[in-house]
Each structure stands twice: as C-alpha cells, then as structure tokens.
Amino acid sequence: MTSEPQIVQFTPFSSLVQPSFWHSLTKLKIDVLKLSQDEVPVTASYAAGRSVTDRETGQDVALGCNLILGGDAFEKTAQVPPHSVKCVGTLKNYNTIEEFKDADKPALFNKLADEMWDEISSAKDASDVSEILNRFLLITFADLKKYRYYYWFAFPAFAAKPAWTLDPSGWQGVESTFTQEALSNIQSQITTSTNTPAFFVLLSNANDPSRFEIHPLSSLESLSDQDITVGFIDPSAHSDHPGWPLRNLLAFLASRFRTRFTTPGSQHLKVRVLCWRDTEAVPVSGKWKSRLGTVSLSQSQSTLSRPSAVGWEKNPQGKLAPRLADLAPMMDPARLADQAVDLNLKLMRWRILPSLDLDRVASTRCLLLGAGTLGCFVARTLLAWGVRNITFVDSAVVSFSNPVRQPLFEFEDCLNGGKPKAQCAADSLKKIFPGVNSKGISMSIPMPGHPIPPGNVEQAKADVAQLEKLFDEHDAVFLLMDSRESRWLPTVLGAAKGKIVMNAALGFDSYLVLRHGARKGASTAPKGSPERLGCYYCNDVVAPADSLSDRTLDQMCTVTRPGLASIASSTAVELLVSLLQHPDGVNAPAPPPDYKDENVEESPYRSVLGLVPHQLRGFLAQFRTLPIVGAAYDKCTGCSETVLKAYESQGFDMLLQAFNESDYLEKLTGLDKLHEEGEAALEAVDWDEDDDDM
Amino acid sequence: MFTRGEFEIACKSLAENATIDNPQLKGWTWREHPEYGGLGYLERSSTTTCRSQSTETEEFLEELCEEDAATLDTPSTNFIRIWQSIAYNVSFQMPVFYLSVYTNEGTPFSLPHIVDRTSLLLFRPRRDDGDGGDFEVSKYAIQVPGATMPLVSQGEHPTLGTPCYYLHPCETQGALAELVEADGRTKDDKKAGENTRKLELWLLLVGNAVDLRV
Ligand SMILES: [Zn+2]
Numbered sequence: 001m002t003s004e005p006q007i008v009q010f011t012p013f014s015s016l017v018q019p020s021f022w023h024s025l026t027k028l029k030i031d032v033l034k035l036s037q038d039e040v041p042v043t044a045s046y047a048a049g050r051s052v053t054d055r056e057t058g059q060d061v062a063l064g065c066n067l068i069l070g071g072d073a074f075e076k077t078a079q080v081p082p083h084s085v086k087c088v089g090t091l092k093n094y095n096t097i098e099e100f101k102d103a104d105k106p107a108l109f110n111k112l113a114d115e116m117w118d119e120i121s122s123a124k125d126a127s128d129v130s131e132i133l134n135r136f137l138l139i140t141f142a143d144l145k146k147y148r149y150y151y152w153f154a155f156p157a158f159a160a161k162p163a164w165t166l167d168p169s170g171w172q173g174v175e176s177t178f179t180q181e182a183l184s185n186i187q188s189q190i191t192t193s194t195n196t197p198a199f200f201v202l203l204s205n206a207n208d209p210s211r212f213e214i215h216p217l218s219s220l221e222s223l224s225d226q227d228i229t230v231g232f233i234d235p236s237a238h239s240d241h242p243g244w245p246l247r248n249l250l251a252f253l254a255s256r257f258r259t260r261f262t263t264p265g266s267q268h269l270k271v272r273v274l275c276w277r278d279t280e281a282v283p284v285s286g287k288w289k290s291r292l293g294t295v296s297l298s299q300s301q302s303t304l305s306r307p308s309a310v311g312w313e314k315n316p317q318g319k320l321a322p323r324l325a326d327l328a329p330m331m332d333p334a335r336l337a338d339q340a341v342d343l344n345l346k347l348m349r350w351r352i353l354p355s356l357d358l359d360r361v362a363s364t365r366c367l368l369l370g371a372g373t374l375g376c377f378v379a380r381t382l383l384a385w386g387v388r389n390i391t392f393v394d395s396a397v398v399s400f401s402n403p404v405r406q407p408l409f410e411f412e413d414c415l416n417g418g419k420p421k422a423q424c425a426a427d428s429l430k431k432i433f434p435g436v437n438s439k440g441i442s443m444s445i446p447m448p449g450h451p452i453p454p455g456n457v458e459q460a461k462a463d464v465a466q467l468e469k470l471f472d473e474h475d476a477v478f479l480l481m482d483s484r485e486s487r488w489l490p491t492v493l494g495a496a497k498g499k500i501v502m503n504a505a506l507g508f509d510s511y512l513v514l515r516h517g518a519r520k521g522a523s524t525a526p527k528g529s530p531e532r533l534g535c536y537y538c539n540d541v542v543a544p545a546d547s548l549s550d551r552t553l554d555q556m557c558t559v560t561r562p563g564l565a566s567i568a569s570s571t572a573v574e575l576l577v578s579l580l581q582h583p584d585g586v587n588a589p590a591p592p593p594d595y596k597d598e599n600v601e602e603s604p605y606r607s608v609l610g611l612v613p614h615q616l617r618g619f620l621a622q623f624r625t626l627p628i629v630g631a632a633y634d635k636c637t638g639c640s641e642t643v644l645k646a647y648e649s650q651g652f653d654m655l656l657q658a659f660n661e662s663d664y665l666e667k668l669t670g671l672d673k674l675h676e677e678g679e680a681a682l683e684a685v686d687w688d689e690d691d692d693d694m
Numbered sequence: 695m696f697t698r699g700e701f702e703i704a705c706k707s708l709a710e711n712a713t714i715d716n717p718q719l720k721g722w723t724w725r726e727h728p729e730y731g732g733l734g735y736l737e738r739s740s741t742t743t744c745r746s747q748s749t750e751t752e753e754f755l756e757e758l759c760e761e762d763a764a765t766l767d768t769p770s771t772n773f774i775r776i777w778q779s780i781a782y783n784v785s786f787q788m789p790v791f792y793l794s795v796y797t798n799e800g801t802p803f804s805l806p807h808i809v810d811r812t813s814l815l816l817f818r819p820r821r822d823d824g825d826g827g828d829f830e831v832s833k834y835a836i837q838v839p840g841a842t843m844p845l846v847s848q849g850e851h852p853t854l855g856t857p858c859y860y861l862h863p864c865e866t867q868g869a870l871a872e873l874v875e876a877d878g879r880t881k882d883d884k885k886a887g888e889n890t891r892k893l894e895l896w897l898l899l900v901g902n903a904v905d906l907r908v
Contacts, residue, residue: 009766017800018739018777020856052773054743061743063773064798071854075728081739082712082723105758149800163764241766281713310762316798318769320758325799329833330848330857 005165008295011236013046013136013155013244014064015313015323020071022142022149022327025093028074029142035095042091042138043078044069046245048279049237049289062237065244067136067155083191083279085198085233085245089136100141100150100322109312112137113156117306120252125218130198133248147327155244155311158251160297167294171240174274174290182212183290184282189214190233191279199249202229202274220257228260229292231274239291242275244311251307254297269297345386355608360580362386364500367470369393369445369490370480371425374504376408377569378478379429379438385577389437390429391470392422395444405562441470446655447485448637449662460659461652468493476500476576479536480569489655491535491638492647495519500579500586503536504572506560509620511568515575516639517614517632518586526604529589530631533614537638539630561620571616571625574609582607590614590629635674637665695870696889698732701782701789704889705736718897718906722780725853733853735781741773773798778906781852786863788870789893791900792851794858805846805859806831845903866899873899 028040046067051060067087072078080086090112094100112135119132137154174183190196193214201219203226205211220228230253236243253261254269261269277289315323345358366382368375371394379390397418403409408428413419422440429438443463446452452460471477471493479487479501487503494501494516501516517533582588590613591597591605605611613627634640646654646668657664666672696704709724721740727733779792795803809831830837834848844862851858873895900906 007763009764011766011768014768014798016775016798018775019794019796019800019802020854022800023854023856050741052741052743063741064768071856072728077728079725159762159764238766247764281715310760310765312758312760320760323799324801325797326801329804330802 005168005296006170008164008166009241010157010247011049011065011238011241011243012311013067013153013235013313015153016064016066016068017151017325018068018070019325019327019330021069021073022147022325024071024074025091025140025142025149026144029093029144033093037092037094037099039090039092040074042069042073042089043075043080044073044087044089044136045080045084046087046233046235046243047081047084048233048277049235049243051237065235065237067153067235069138080196083196083233085134085196086131087134087136088131089138091138091140093140093142095141097141097143097150100139103139105139105152105154105312108137108139109154109156109309112154113158113309114306116156116248116309117158120248121255129217129252133252134198134245147331149325149327150322151325152322153313155313156309157244157247157311158307158309159247160251160254160299160307162298164250164295164297167296169294171242171275171291171293174288174292175286177292178212179210180285182210183278183288186212186214186276187278187282190276196233196279198245199230199232202231203227220253220260223260229272229274231276233279234275234277234291236275237277237289242273242291242293246273246275250295250297254299267298269299271295357581357608358386361577362388364476364576364580365389365391365474367391367393367474367477368480369478369486370482371406371408371421371440372396372402372480372482373405373565374480374506374569374572375478376406376425377566378480378504378573379425380407380432381570381573383429383433383436385573388435389474390426391439391441391474392425393441393443393445393467393470394420394422394425395442396421398424405565441466443467445481445486445489446659447483448488448658448665449485451660452656457656460656464489464652464655468497471497471499474499476502478572479503487536488638488658491516491537492643492655495535495639496644496647498586500576501535502572502576504568506564506568508559509561509564511564511571511618511620512615513568513571513575513618514615515579515612519639519644520587526589529592529605530629532632533590534630534632535636535639538633538636564618564620567618567620571618575612575616578607578609578612581609582612588612591627592629593627635669635671637669637671640669642669695788695867695874695892696782697787698782698784700889701893702734704893705734705780705789707890708893709736718901719894727853735779735851735853737777737779740776740778742776743773774803779851779858783852783863786867788863788867789896790852790863791861791904792858793846793860793904794856802857804833805836805848806833808859809836861900861903866896869899870896 033040044067046065049062049065051062053059054061068081068084070078078086092103092108094103116132116135120129135156137156139152141150143149178186186202190200197214197216199217201215201217201223203213203215203219203223205213214231230249232243232245232249234243235245250271253271258269261271263270272294273292275291275293277291283289312320313323315321345362362385364387366387366389368378368390371392375392375394379392382390398409398413398421399418400411400414402421403411403414408425409421413424420440420442422442424440426438426440429436443466445467446460446463467489471490477490477494477499479490481487491501493499496519498519503512503514503516505512514536515533516535517530519532579585579588588607589604591611595605595611597603597606597611611627613629615628615630616625617628618625632639635642637643643665663672705722706724708719709722711719712721712723714720721738722736723738725735725737775796775798777794777796780789781792782788783790795808797803829845830839835844836846837844845865846859846861848857849860850856870892874892877891877895897906
C-alpha cells in the first residue's frame with residue numbers, strides 16, 4: 001500500500017516594508033514621477049528564514065518569508081544587507097485612490113508573468129536567470145496629505161500541474177546527510193561570495209567526495225551525469241515548507257533541464273533540493289536549520305506554453321486585498337514643528353542657562369496692540385521664545401507698502417482692498433507655526449482729544465469693554481501703535497489691571513523701548529532706584545492731545561531706517577523675557593544708568609538673563625543704546641493715581657470725558673496749572689511712532 | 695569624545711565582528727550615504743513576537759481569487775519590527791542612538807504605544823526597581839522628571855532624514871567619560887582598539903536606557 005504522495009507546499013513571500021521606503025516613495029513621487037504612472041524598478045531583498053524566541057512563552061516562532069524593502073529601494077546602487085539576495089521588481093504608483101482601485105490587476109500580473117516566462121524560456125545563459133525568477137510587482141497609491149500609503153504586492157510563481165510532490169522521506173535536517181565540516185565549508189562558500197547566490201548547484205568534489213562545491217545554475221548546461229543537488233537561499237523558516245523562490249526555480253528546471261532531471265525509464269522529474277537557511281554564525285552540531293528533500297513531478301511532456309501563475313499577497317486580515325501603511329503618527333508636520341520649537345529652546349536652556357524658566361515665557365499670553373512693522377517683528381520674536389498665545393489688535397487693512405517692511409504680510413494680502421491686518425497677521429503666524437494660538441481683532445482704540453460723536457458712543461463703549469476683556473485675558477501688553485494718543489487708554493488699563501506693559505516707538509534713526517512701572521512699585525526698591533517706574537507719558541508732561549491732525553504729512557508718515565523696527569521689536573521682547581525671569585517680575589527694580597554690573601549673583605537688579613532696565617533709547621547714527629531710568633510722575637495723565645482712581649470709580653464715563661474734552665486730563669491731574677507756567681519749554685523730544693503708511 | 699574619523703573606525707570594527715554573540719554588539723552593518731562620503735552610520739534590524747495591530751483597509755473588498763494547493767496557508771501573524779541605528783552627532787561629538795519601531799507595513803508605533811506594550815520593554819527606565827511611572831511619556835518624548843532634557847525624543851536621522859526616536863546624547867556624554875576613565879582597557883590598548891572599546895562602553899550605557907536584545 002502506498003499512501004498518496006504529499007504535495008510540496010511553499011511558504012509565500014510576505015512583504016516587510018520599512019518606513020524609510022515610504023519616505024523614498026514620497027520623494028520619488030514629488031521630485032521625479034510627479035503625475036507619471038510609469039513603471040519604475042524597485043529593489044528588495046530576502047535573507048535566510050529565521051525564528052525568534054517569543055519573549056513571553058520562550059518558544060521559537062518562525063518569522064514570515066520576508067521580502068524587505070528599505071529606503072534605498074529606488075537607488076540604482078541599492079545596498080543589500082549582508083547574506084541577503086537582491087530582487088528587482090516593478091513599482092507602479094497611481095495618482096488617485098480610484099485609479100488604484102480600478103487598476104486591472106490580473107492584466108498587470110499576467111503581463112509580468114508573461115515577461116518572466118519569456119525570459120526564463122529564452123535566456124541564453126542560465127546564469128542570468130536568477131533575477132528573473134524573483135521578480136515581483138508592487139502597486140501603490142500614496143496619499144501624501146495624510147501620509148497614508150496603500151499598496152499591494154504580487155510575487156508571481158508558476159504553478160505546476162500536477163503539483164510537485166515530496167518523497168516519502170520528507171524534508172530532513174542537513175546533518176543527517178552532511179558532516180559538520182562539510183556544512184561549515186558550504187556555509188563559508190555561500191557567505192563569503194560578494195553577492196549571495198539566490199540559487200546554486202551543489203556538487204561533491206571529484207577528488208574528495210566529502211567536500212562540496214557551490215556552482216552557478218549555468219553549470220547545469222555542462223555537467224555530466226553527476227549526483228546533483230540544487231540549492232537556494234531559503235527565506236522560509238518552516239521546517240516542512242520551503243520558501244517561495246523554490247517554485248520558480250523548479251519551474252525553470254522543469255522547462256529548461258527536463259531531461260537532466262528525468263529519471264531514466266520514467267516520466268518523472270526528480271530534484272534533490274537543499275533549502276539553505278544558515279547564513280549567520282556557524283551553528284553548533286545539532287543546530288543547523290537548513291533542510292534537504294527530494295521532490296518529484298509526474299509530467300509526461302515539457303510545457304511550451306506558460307503555466308498559470310499565482311502570488312498576490314494577502315493582507316493581515318488574510319484577504320486578497322491591498323494593505324495600508326499609516327505614517328501620520330510620525331509625520332504630522334504640525335506636531336513636528338511644535339516639537340522642534342520646544343527643542344531649540346530646551347537646548348538653549350540646557351547648554352547655557354539651566355535655571356532659565358522657559359515655561360514662564362511660553363505661558364505668558366501676549367496682547368499686541370498694533371499689527372504694523374513693530375507688531376510683526378514682536379510677534380516673530382515671541383514665537384521664537386515659545387510664546388503660544390498671541391493676540392493682535394489693529395483697525396487697518398494691509399496696504400501695498402506694508403509687505404516689504406512687515407514680515408507677516410505678502411503682496412497677495414493687499415489685493416481686493418487689503419485683508420484686515422490683525423486677522424491676517426494672526427493667520428500668518430499660524431502658517432509659520434501651526435502650534436500657535438493666535439487671534440486677530442479689528443478694532444480702533446478710542447483716543448483722548450478725539451471726541452466720540454453721540455451716535456458712536458455705544459460702539460465706543462463696546463470697544464472699550466472688549467479691550468478691557470482682552471487685558472484681563474492676557475499677561476503682557478505691547479503698545480506698538482502708530483499714534484501717541486492711542487497708547488493712552490492701554491496705558492491706563494495696563495496700570496489699573498496690573499499688567500506688564502511694553503512700549504516701543506520709532507524715530508528716523510532712533511528708538512525707544514520702555515516697560516511701564518507697576519502701580520504698586522517695587523516694595524524693596526534698592527537705593528538709587530525709583531520706587532515706581534514711569535510710563536510712556538510720565539517723561540512727557542504734555543497731555544496726549546490730538547497730535548494726529550496737528551502733524552504735517554512728514555510727521556504722519558514717519559520715515560525710519562528699515563532695520564530699526566526689528567532692533568526695537570527684538571529689544572522689547574528680550575526686555576520682557578528678562579523681566580519674566582526676574583524674581584520680582586513686573587516689580588523688578590531698574591538699575592541706575594551708571595550701575596556697574598559686576599555679575600554679582602545677589603544683585604537685586606539681575607535676572608537669569610541679566611539686568612532688566614526701565615528704558616532703552618537707541619541711536620542708530622552712533623550705533624549706541626542708552627539705558628535710562630525714569631520715575632513715575634504724580635501728575636502723569638497715563639498712570640497717576642488720580643487718573644487710575646477716576647477710571648476705577650467712574651469707568652467708561654470717565655474715559656468718555658477724556659475722549660471728548662481735550663483739556664479733561666490736564667485739569668484732572670493739575671497739569672493745566674503747570675502748563676501755563678512754561679508752555680514753550682515743554683516741547684519734549686518727540687518720539688515718533690511706528691507708522692504703517694511708508 | 696569621538697571625532698568623525700574615530701567614530702567611523704570604531705563602527706566599522708564593530709560591523710566586522712557582527713557575528714559576535716553579544717546582544718548589544720552583534721548584527722551591526724555599516725552603511726554609507728548613497729551620494730556623499732563621511733555620513734556613514736551603523737544599522738541593524740530585529741523582530742519581536744509581540745503581536746501588533748495592522749491598520750484595516752476597510753474600503754477594499756477581497757478583489758481577487760487564487761486557488762492553489764501548493765501555496766501554504768500561513769496564518770497572518772504580525773510582528774513588531776525594530777530598526778536601530780547609530781549615527782554621529784557633530785555638536786556633541788558623540789554617537790547618537792536612533793530607533794524606529796514599526797509594523798510589517800512600515801506603520802510606525804508612537805512612543806506611548808512602544809512604552810505601553812510592557813511585554814516589549816523597549817525602554818528600560820522603569821525596570822530596575824520594577825516600579826513604573828517614574829517617567830513621563832508624551833507623543834514624541836520620554837521625560838524623566840527633573841531632568842533638563844528628555845531621555846528620548848523624536849527627530850530626524852541625520853543621514854536618512856527619516857523621523858526616528860533618539861536618545862539624547864547629553865546624558866551619555868558625561869557618563870561615558872567616567873566609564874572610560876574607570877575602564878583601564880581603553881588606555882592600555884592600541885589606538886585603533888581604543889575607539890572600538892569606547893564605542894562598546896557607549897553601547898553599554900545605551901543598554902541601560904534601551905533594551906538592546908535582538
Ligand atoms: Zn505715567
């Protein structure tokens with residue numbers, strides 16, 4: 001009784017795609033393929049089958065018959081890992097998911113199988129057949145917006161009919177046939193060749209039958225009747241199932257060397273096959289993994305037409321359907337940018353200033369009143385410090401003169417009447433760094449001496465209420481507007497609400513950066529330092545009247561040296577950051593102008609980042625910056641207690657009076673009396689403000 | 695600690711002994727940038743049996759049909775693939791350890807995913823005392839509380855430009871100097887062996903933070 005011979009079952013290839021391959025495909029699609037759907041060659045490799053020890057159960061688990069694609073798959077000189085076999089396949093990338101879905105897959109598959117069969121049956125020299133036997137097909141669709149890659153592999157293998165059967169002795173360990181010495185010798189021949197041979201012929205040495213030699217497949221042409229073993233690097237680790245490459249090798253042998261392998265007097269092909277699986281360290285006796293077996297095919301005559309082929313890869317759910325690689329977790333650009341900003345700053349802290357409190361800077365919510373030249377530069381520098389909450393307030397629209405000087409705007413923003421600057425600046429910040437929480441509010445800030453028509457009072461009231469709310473929602477306020485008077489209301493609100501107020505103004509080639517003194521003042525102001533530092537209006541005893549309409553055009557359209565705005569803006573932000581790092585924060589005492597910074601740790605003036613001056617006046621004509629300290633003025637129209645108390649007790653009514661009556665603030669503070677005494681002497685140095693129109 | 699030249703020499707010697715039976719030292723291959731010299735790096739790949747989830751492609755139905763008795767019906771097992779690389783960092787003058795963990799499809803695992811799979815134990819910080827939770831894991835960083843820099847964060851591989859996780863070199867720099875000092879062998883050995891030994895010591899340090907078994 002003979003039992004039914006067992007069919008040889010082959011372990012199919014299973015693809016293993018490294019993330020770097022998808023990055024390379026992305027580059028290829030963007031730089032080379034663009035919209036082309038041409039087929040491109042792609043290099044892959046496989047190595048001898050391996051098992052790994054399960055860390056939980058301690059059992060050996062056979063890894064799949066892996067065909068590996070790496071980042072250099074599209075390189076002409078793709079490097080293949082050591083002891084691996086190089087395979088060249090064809091990649092076809094589709095531009096849309098629909099085209100990918102609708103592709104005639106059987107046609108693509110059959111086209112490749114036809115080509116393979118043509119080359120197998122026509123190849124003059126059997127030595128160059130190795131690459132043909134391992135050809136594969138890869139179709140892809142790369143969704144570059146979502147970093148998702150759909151793909152499907154096919155590894156065409158010619159199916160023998162009837163199938164190859166296994167001799168009753170089955171697949172056996174090589175140690176039952178070969179000595180340890182012979183095996184080591186075979187191994188060293190395989191592993192030391194420059195290109196690991198995918199397929200080979202194993203012959204015993206004519207002089208010493210215990211020794212074996214590796215020959216290329218082409219040697220089959222010339223070999224006389226010898227005891228031939230055909231070998232291949234076997235990517236399968238299943239003890240009873242050889243890997244996929246053997247299928248096409250057997251198809252090739254049956255087609256090309258039919259008579260050689262036909263047992264005399266029978267119609268049976270018989271091939272002794274060595275499945276080589278030992279390519280790493282030389283195993284100790286008893287540990288060799290390579291297998292040996294004899295397979296037969298009962299085929300009465302050679303097939304001239306191409307046998308049918310199989311080999312589409314199944315997806316992880318076991319279906320014949322495409323697979324998906326999702327690289328979004330590591331590629332989402334918003335998250336990458338977020339991390340990069342943090343990392344730069346952390347590096348600074350780690351390298352230079354371990355005690356720098358970056359969180360304190362990053363968590364400071366900044367309100368930028370004015371989205372002109374100063375506002376744009378201030379926002380960029382805040383962004384670089386990791387500040388994540390930035391709100392712009394501006395009533396203007398982007399004009400054609402803006403983009404070259406104001407780095408958050410582009411030519412496009414000026415078209416169709418111009419976009420509102422505040423919102424446009426906020427959107428632009430998000431474009432630069434999506435992680436920022438930026439807002440833009442179009443609003444004009446009411447000004448003293450600019451009467452509000454009765455019909456607009458409700459609107460003004462609403463605007464003031466909105467501005468008050470904005471102050472409550474932010475920690476630091478930058479005064480970067482284009483007029484002196486518009487700084488008055490924010491000065492009052494900042495002082496009343498105890499906010500950090502940073503002020504910047506530009507002349508032609510000089511600038512002023514100043515921090516407003518806190519209302520309470522430094523409780524422990526060192527000797528020589530004012531108890532309370534002044535505001536923008538303290539040093540300038542002219543009440544903020546309507547200077548806009550008084551000014552000539554030249555004054556309105558302030559001409560400033562182009563580099564000045566970024567110098568002043570950066571100075572303002574750096575002053576804020578130094579202040580935030582000072583233990584007293586907004587109450588940090590200002591060093592006297594003649595203060596010699598001896599780098600004394602205990603100095604009351606020092607923060608981690610050094611001194612926190614009150615005012616900086618810069619003169620570009622001399623490339624000089626002067627620190628200045630100015631005390632608060634008790635008759636100041638912006639920050640004096642009289643003004644603050646009037647605002648706190650009367651609210652909007654008081655503000656309305658200030659807007660409508662040009663002499664209200666002077667009367668309130670008693671400045672009018674002083675004024676009469678020496679009007680002419682009071683023309684102070686006029687600090688022109690940032691202006692958008694030039 | 696290393697010049698680029700020293701780094702290259704040490705790496706190549708490590709790669710030459712790739713068959714050595716030491717989980718930290720074996721299996722490394724030296725790779726060059728396809729176009730430019732002086733950007734070489736070491737790499738190796740490994741696989742663990744911890745099962746991973748593949749992304750379902752629901753939008754596709756089974757499209758084809760192949761009936762073939764000679765094809766082994768393999769169970770669709772997913773493994774976790776681990777790719778490790780050692781590249782040179784100019785500003786630290788130190789090797790930096792890069793890591794990427796992904797499925798058969800090439801879908802990378804996020805850091806919380808890697809750390810959550812306790813059976814994987816890729817990162818060691820919680821190991822020694824067996825008490826977890828003494829480090830914070832976010833989407834792209836592992837931070838040891840109180841430390842100035844994260845232990846692990848996401849970054850680009852310097853030669854390949856692909857996103858990976860990497861171990862910050864700042865902590866290893868000082869520790870390596872101490873180890874080299876304590877290790878007599880680096881001084882006595884000849885110059886060539888010295889760098890290799892230094893790289894081995896560095897890998898020992900990396901092994902404290904990352905499970906280097908392959
Ligand atoms: Zn004042």
